[in-house]
Amino acid sequence: DARVTQTPRHKVTEMGQEVTMRCQPILGHNTVFWYRQTMMQGLELLAYFRNRAPLDDSGMPKDRFSAEMPDATLATLKIQPSEPRDSAVYFCASGLWPNEETQYFGPGTRLLVL
Amino acid sequence: AQSVTQLGSHVSVSEGALVLLRCNYSSSVPPYLFWYVQYPNQGLQLLLKYTSAATLVKGINGFEAEFKKSETSFHLTKPSAHMSDAAEYFCVLITNDYKLSFGAGTTVTVRA
Numbered sequence: 001d002a003r004v005t006q007t008p009r010h011k012v013t014e015m016g017q018e019v020t021m022r023c024q025p026i027l028g029h030n031t032v033f034w035y036r037q038t039m040m041q042g043l044e045l046l047a048y049f050r051n052r053a054p055l056d057d058s059g060m061p062k063d064r065f066s067a068e069m070p071d072a073t074l075a076t077l078k079i080q081p082s083e084p085r086d087s088a089v090y091f092c093a094s095g096l097w098p099n100e101e102t103q104y105f106g107p108g109t110r111l112l113v114l
Numbered sequence: 115a116q117s118v119t120q121l122g123s124h125v126s127v128s129e130g131a132l133v134l135l136r137c138n139y140s141s142s143v144p145p146y147l148f149w150y151v152q153y154p155n156q157g158l159q160l161l162l163k164y165t166s167a168a169t170l171v172k173g174i175n176g177f178e179a180e181f182k183k184s185e186t187s188f189h190l191t192k193p194s195a196h197m198s199d200a201a202e203y204f205c206v207l208i209t210n211d212y213k214l215s216f217g218a219g220t221t222v223t224v225r226a
Contacts, residue, residue: 004157031212033214042216042218042219043204043214043216045213045214048212048213055211056211056213091157091158093158095212097212098212101146101148101163101165101208102148102160102163103214104160105150105157105158105159106157107156107157108156108157110155
């Protein structure tokens, strides 16, 4: 049963610290997304990649967030320095576009910045 | 712009009663529409999708949705609610460049 995996599942850190979240997309998928979910804003797209190339990162605060795909099996989202307002659940999703419309979501990383 | 609007942020139903979640869309091109479910502390799981084939779409866990172009709607229904249906449900539209446009979500609670 192929799944998107994310690590860590939970992260508590102090303001100013660096946070790195990792995602392993479903093998063979060519598109990877990062979303953020908060009570106030709901689900927001932060960035996405196709064939490891960044296509759109307009949803990310550029000064502190960065997203990369070092290889086809790993996507990373970094926050440096972290701030309390970054507290949220961060989801990774993957898909195979244009062959299939569905995006498959990981379980999320729940981040709390104190 | 392509978008979806979910009517009602919270729905409460009795176990065994009909579940009806409303979603309207706005799109200048034929839309692809989805319903996702999110159980507490979990990711989003696909319930069903409409991709311009049959207008009545059946999904997992007994849910179905009907695409009505004349009403620009894609409402989700389940004839008989179960306690395990308590979750948040998102109506989602996929845009031309494969981005997802999410509704605000509807939280379903099921009363025993």
